[in-house]
Amino acid sequence: VPFPNFHCSFFLDLRMWPTSVTPSKPIETFVFMDLEATGLPPSQPKIAEMCLFAVSRHSLENPQYSNPRPKPLPLLPRLADKLSVCINPDKLFTPAASSITGLTNEAFAMNRKQTFNLHLLHMIVAFFRRQHPPICLVAHNGYGYDFPLLKAELSALGHLALDEIYCADTIKAMKALDSENNQLQQFAYQPSAPGSRKKYALRDLYFKFYREYPPNSHNAEGDVIALINIFQQRASDLMCWMDSNAIPFNSIRAMYKENERYASFS
Ligand code: DCM
Ligand code: MG
Numbered sequence: 321v322p323f324p325n326f327h328c329s330f331f332l333d334l335r336m337w338p339t340s341v342t343p344s345k346p347i348e349t350f351v352f353m354d355l356e357a358t359g360l361p362p363s364q365p366k367i368a369e370m371c372l373f374a375v376s377r378h379s380l381e382n383p384q385y386s387n388p389r390p391k392p393l394p395l396l397p398r399l400a401d402k403l404s405v406c407i408n409p410d411k412l413f414t415p416a417a418s419s420i421t422g423l424t425n426e427a428f429a430m431n432r433k434q435t436f437n438l439h440l441l442h443m444i445v446a447f448f449r450r451q452h453p454p455i456c457l458v459a460h461n462g463y464g465y466d467f468p469l470l471k472a473e474l475s476a477l478g479h480l481a482l483d484e485i486y487c488a489d490t491i492k493a494m495k496a497l498d499s500e501n502n503q504l505q506q507f508a509y510q511p512s513a514p515g516s517r518k519k520y521a522l523r524d525l526y527f528k529f530y531r532e533y534p535p536n537s538h539n540a541e542g543d544v545i546a547l548i549n550i551f552q553q554r555a556s557d558l559m560c561w562m563d564s565n566a567i568p569f570n571s572i573r574a575m576y577k578e579n580e581r582y583a584s585f586s
């Protein structure tokens with residue numbers, strides 16, 4: 321049992337996972353991340369914008385609330401380290417990516433933005449070094465997109481590992497929490513209502529909790545803030561799930577290998 325004194329009611333079965341692949345003690349810093357990029361796989365996208373918000377477990381366990389009318393809402397943690405960077409992707413945006421993000425190759429060129437280079441790598445590593453470990457990167461659809469894409473960019477610089485950093489995907493976590501709740505409900509003979517198909521897109525979860533769509537979608541910082549707002553609605557369960565289910569960032573496979581980008585031309 322990894323955490324004998326945890327008040328964690330979820331997923332006892334996941335303790336069958338080798339304990340060495342999850343953090344050895346509770347995660348202390350959650351680094352919420354979102355990436356904007358030139359497109360979706362299989363186009364081998366390149367990152368165009370990256371936002372990291374590092375928030376302590378303490379802040380997430382002790383939220384402040386807005387004025388109670390009409391309804392008290394958790395405020396963004398006052399103490400958060402933030403890194404938001406524009407990155408010249410050095411690759412053409414797909415029309416869809418350009419349209420939803422508002423980012424264009426011309427704008428990066430006109431504003432003389434640098435590529436995903438060693439300066440940025442050093443910023444990211446230094447940013448993590450300032451956080452109290454264990455550290456967990458958190459992204460919405462992170463396993464499907466953000467983590468493999470970040471891994472591809474780091475690998476292209478020859479930086480294969482981010483040691484002592486874990487990662488967790490909030491879509492996977494939310495689905496796991498919901499399915500656990502559904503199993504509990506089955507004991508009470510409460511079949512889920514017809515038409516209640518669960519939707520897990522960032523904007524749908526945000527709407528479910530806040531009854532409006534999130535502002536600044538497809539802007540890395542806007543998406544990170546929306547993700548934190550969603551996370552705050554179920555923070556204790558999500559943190560508990562991540563303590564037991566976060567995986568090492570080093571176990572993430574790159575979305576593609578840089579030299580394969582040119583393989584089809586040879
Ligand atoms: N993306 C895309 N087309 C979509 C959705 C996303 O090309 N329909 C790409 C471009 C975005 C990136 O994925 O910059 C990240 O998506 P999101 O803004 O949802 O984080
Ligand atoms: Mg995203």
Ligand code: MG
Pocket residue numbers: 354355356537538539540543
């Ligand atoms: Mg985004």
